[in-house]
Amino acid sequence: MKLMGYKRANGTVGVRNHVLILSTIVCANHVAAGIEKQVPGSVSVTHQHGCAHVGADYEQVLRTLVGFAAHPNVYATLVVGLGCEEVEAEKVAEAARKAGQQNVAVIIIQKEGGTLKAIAKGAGYAREFMSQASQVAREEIRMEDIILATECGGSDACSGLSANPSLGYCSDKMVELGGTAILAETTELFGAEHLLADRAADETVRKRVYEVINRMEKKILDMGVDLRGAQPSPGNMEGGITTIEEKSLGCVYKGGESTLQEVIDYAYKPTKKGLVWMDTPGHDIEQLVGMVAGGAQVVIFTTGRGTPTGSPIAPVIKVATNTYTYENMIDNMDVNAGMIVTGDETIAEVGERLFTEMVEVMNGKLTKAEILGHHEFGINRIGPTV
């Protein structure tokens, strides 16, 4: 099957052609949402950050926002700021231009003279971007230019039996075809890190696996708490997962059996093709945003308990680990891996189905999360608000 997408001037390829209204600061959220309302089809990103960050935390927030602004799935970005914040709209716009986003405009609320004028001017920009975007046609693109983000959330005991091994099959196939797959969720690799380390491309990557795991575990140990309750969550436990080790051993299957090429920090772009691990928390939205900010154009998200979440700019394909959840949350589920549990389908059969679905979605088929307008967004903070 041919892969059809949008070729960007900087050599990247997109599978969507969004006009993004990006708030850089919590104070600009209402205006960004107001512009989106005026221009149906555009998509806004709002969040609670953008001011009073320091050091690496500031850099991470900035890097994440720029990752969205210059994402290959985004045709144009309208950056909306207040005017006095630390994460300046102009700075985000400039970094996005440098990263290859050719279509950027900026609205500063204080400069425009308030909410209504900012919305009116912003809507004008968005209208023009929508018109331009609608004239860009899909062309044939290569799998080598695609980054697949893998994720599991609301896991149950079936995650490690059905959906995650199928996603691993799909991820391995991606890698064989020259593409890239990101595995994430550092906390959800506690107890399974040795399996990943054994597949490291070299000694540096192998050491890095343990460094990143130990760094995250030390944070928890320093807090003097038992991880249980947060990891696994109450829903995970109700679904039969007893410990974080058990959850991790099911989780790691998402990465298939490919060689681990590199370990990258949150919201950074992979520099290698093949299987890459990004250091993110287990929090579904924060990790999803980190991988998308790192350039992932498509996401496959497995779930045992069922979750509705999506991304403002990347299609998110939901895979149910069991038939009950697939049927119970049919509004949100795209693929059922539950037939593996009943012995009616193999991991490879579901993996093939999943791969085909992924290609169709990249070619334009809408996911349930897209149809229903799920645009969840959250940045992983690594410092205090000052």
Added chain:
Amino acid sequence: MLSYKAVMMSGRDNVATALEEIPAGGRVSVRKGEEQLGVEIKEHIPFGHKFAMEPIAAGTKVMKYGQVIGAASQDIEPGRHVHTHNVESLRGRGDKQ
């Protein structure tokens, strides 16, 4: 005799996962590597939950996927539910520092 569905992920495991809800007194026959093992279920096991396939002494490692998923916090008889009430996680235990 009717056997409820369950699976052992590896020949190194000492627990099995129920692939359907199993009532107390239910019989289960599970494949472990080359062997076929049978066990009588001692208490209700919800779908997706684990039960012991052999006696697991307190402090012993609980194995699933051929890997360690924690340690038994009390003696567990074959056929008993294996979950948070009788298994301790060995990772991220800031409370044990």
